[in-house]
Amino acid sequence: MRWSLVVPVKHLGRAKSRLARAAGGMREDLALAIACDTVEAALACPGVAAVLAVTEDPRAGAELTELGAVVVGGEPGTGLNPALVHGAAVARRRLPDAGVCALSADLPSLRPDELARVLTAAARHGRSFLPDAPGVGTTLFASAPGHPFTPAFEGASRARHRDAGAHELVLADVASVRRDVDTPEDLCDAVGLGVGPRTRELWELVADGCLRPQSTP
Numbered sequence: 001m002r003w004s005l006v007v008p009v010k011h012l013g014r015a016k017s018r019l020a021r022a023a024g025g026m027r028e029d030l031a032l033a034i035a036c037d038t039v040e041a042a043l044a045c046p047g048v049a050a051v052l053a054v055t056e057d058p059r060a061g062a063e064l065t066e067l068g069a070v071v072v073g074g075e076p077g078t079g080l081n082p083a084l085v086h087g088a089a090v091a092r093r094r095l096p097d098a099g100v101c102a103l104s105a106d107l108p109s110l111r112p113d114e115l116a117r118v119l120t121a122a123a124r125h126g127r128s129f130l131p132d133a134p135g136v137g138t139t140l141f142a143s144a145p146g147h148p149f150t151p152a153f154e155g156a157s158r159a160r161h162r163d164a165g166a167h168e169l170v171l172a173d174v175a176s177v178r179r180d181v182d183t184p185e186d187l188c189d190a191v192g193l194g195v196g197p198r199t200r201e202l203w204e205l206v207a208d209g210c211l212r213p214q215s216t217p
Contacts, residue, residue, distance in 0.1 A: 001123040004091035009055035022184035037196025041110035054087040108199035
């Protein structure tokens with residue numbers, strides 16, 4: 001099955017606020033680096049037909065377009081899940097025979113081969129999801145052709161997706177698809193897995209002054 005991936009990218013002025021204590025004035029740059037590394041890895045994944053980035057941020061839109069993503073504007077402005085539904089509608093008009101998959105924009109360690117394994121497993125189910133590393137949230141929600149696209153991200157979304165009847169994907173060796181980044185500690189974990197080049201460059205600028213002292217016993 002081929003997939004259209006819908007990746008929501010917040011306006012950079014509001015993105016990754018919990019990274020501010022680590023990145024300071026470089027928070028927006030770090031948020032954009034993480035999103036770009038995520039999208040670039042997704043585009044390199046076998047089975048991905050297109051990546052649609054839902055964003056109203058002009059800087060993010062320009063850089064994601066340069067990477068090869070389709071930038072979707074006009075989001076309803078009523079939260080993450082409506083933005084994903086908006087992007088999915090565009091995706092299904094563009095590629096009606098492809099599955100639609102919502103993917104978090106904050107997966108800087110994302111590896112194309114691991115994402116491919118997740119999407120292969122998702123193709124066996126009408127609706128499915130992958131829990132995040134802590135096991136509370138969700139990093140990926142997939143809907144096969146002919147099935148409703150009903151994302152329920154934010155907060156305890158693992159339970160909501162499961163209670164709504166989506167199949168939980170239980171896979172080994174896909175840590176890069178589960179390791180989303182919201183806090184400096186998350187970023188430290190992602191760096192341990194290996195992050196993309198843009199995130200690595202920003203990490204090298206901020207780590208000594210902010211992150212490593214917090215992660216050192």
